[in-house]
Amino acid sequence: MTPEFISQIQHGEPLAVARAITRVERGGDDARTLIRALFPYTGCADLVGITGAPGTGKSTLVNALAKELGAREKRVAIIAVDPSSPFTGGALLGDRFRMQDLAGTGIFIRSMASRGQLGGLAAAVSDAILVLDAANFDVVLVETVGAGQGEVDIAKHAHTTIVLEAPGFGDDIQAIKAGILEIADILVVNKADRDGANATAAALEMNLSLNPDKSAWRPPILKTIALKGEGVRELVDAIATHQKYSREKNLRAKKEAARFEDELRELLQRELLQQKLQNVAEAKWQSWIQEITARKRDLYAIADEILNS
């Protein structure tokens, strides 16, 4: 890892940035060395998380958002978190459409799947964000499919979290139950020209009104038609409003502290387990698992034996 490579990353040279992200995806000592070298140069980028179920038009909205931010002179990067494409492990057709859509705009886009990362997808995404932050992008948009805990963690650690819904899921209650409403700073009903858009917005409104904490930030509910670019300008304005509020109330610093706290715990857990198991023979480990599957001993009994060894 030459000083030249670090300098290329800091200047945001796309190939260097892409190579750096590949390195942090692979994990291990190389990733650690790189992150440690870049870390002092991070902390400036605005981190915006966008999460929503498949079919809500997330990619289209994120692309439109990136272009609008670009039009406002922001340097924008997108991380599209995609929990492992089947078999191929790589980008599917949809990604290529997106990349073509962004060609020539200077917007950096990267898909990240869940395969082969030591420490899991969340850790790799987090390190990729640090790379983009060090590469002096003004805004990093992190797009996740949402609903699962790992993904919710990624989204909730953004400075501003946008939760996307769309009408036409047939059952609005179901769509709202996705469990990510409470982490939303901004709610968006995309595909707002479809039947049921008002019902979806009303259902979100009703759910917000259940929040007992009236002093907290109340997420605005915006309507967009991402395909036509409608409502995207208002969404960028809403992000700016939230970020201003967030800085004034010191929430940005708190969110960042919570993020690093979670990451430190995760890192410690991985390292502690590795330390503990490094002298355990594979055969011994397998014999423990066999005792459990045979119901001779339970998980807790085995765990106690390992912890006391």
Added chain:
Amino acid sequence: MTPEFISQIQHGEPLAVARAITRVERGGDDARTLIRALFPYTGCADLVGITGAPGTGKSTLVNALAKELGAREKRVAIIAVDPSSPFTGGALLGDRFRMQDLAGTGIFIRSMASRGQLGGLAAAVSDAILVLDAANFDVVLVETVGAGQGEVDIAKHAHTTIVLEAPGFGDDIQAIKAGILEIADILVVNKADRDGANATAAALEMNLSLNPDKSAWRPPILKTIALKGEGVRELVDAIATHQKYSREKNLRAKKEAARFEDELRELLQRELLQQKLQNVAEAKWQSWIQEITARKRDLYAIADEILNS
């Protein structure tokens, strides 16, 4: 915890089973004692995971599946994993409709949200499955929203994993990218009377054909209309076929071993971190986090300090 309580659970008495699940949800020593007492009586239930995005008609299909299994003299329990309803933390309207639908059928149903579990939702679900297994249910249906890593973990640890798709998401590629295809033992296109059902099935078929491992189980692609009960009988047959195959090829035992291995790792990580941090003062911890947010030191430097202390 009286022997009578254990006996009531083993006889599948609904109130005792519900109380036992509440106890494992709360975690801590009580949960551990209960699981250790029940563990020897587990290992017989068939575990079927059903996962799909909101809007695919998952709940309706799971209810129909449970009724068809019930008609075949199976004792059925459902765990509906719902990553935390917003604010309320409890069951929403949709759950009550479902429960009414199942009233009088003898089918046990329980929603589990992600709030307040020590060790996370996956660990609580796993313990709840053990409770239902010890309660002599023949089949435990575990329903998850899918897409996130934690949820994928829950689904992949089932003996048979069903991945649900539905037409009409506008962008078939997107629906397939949910990243759970590769864990599917059976693929279902629900709402098969809608436009695009054949296209969705064809897209799934194409994706399956990308799998280089031709010797492996090839997931059948079934079409259902859960609301009308159409295709549900065939789905129950397909589950039986997969389970027969799975037992013959010893895959069931392998899946179970993998599940316990993951669970043991998780448990060890939690316990090791707790041991390591129990003598760290809160103020010290906060000062480390502050050093990180101020970019004075990086995560890895702090982690090394803690590990070497």
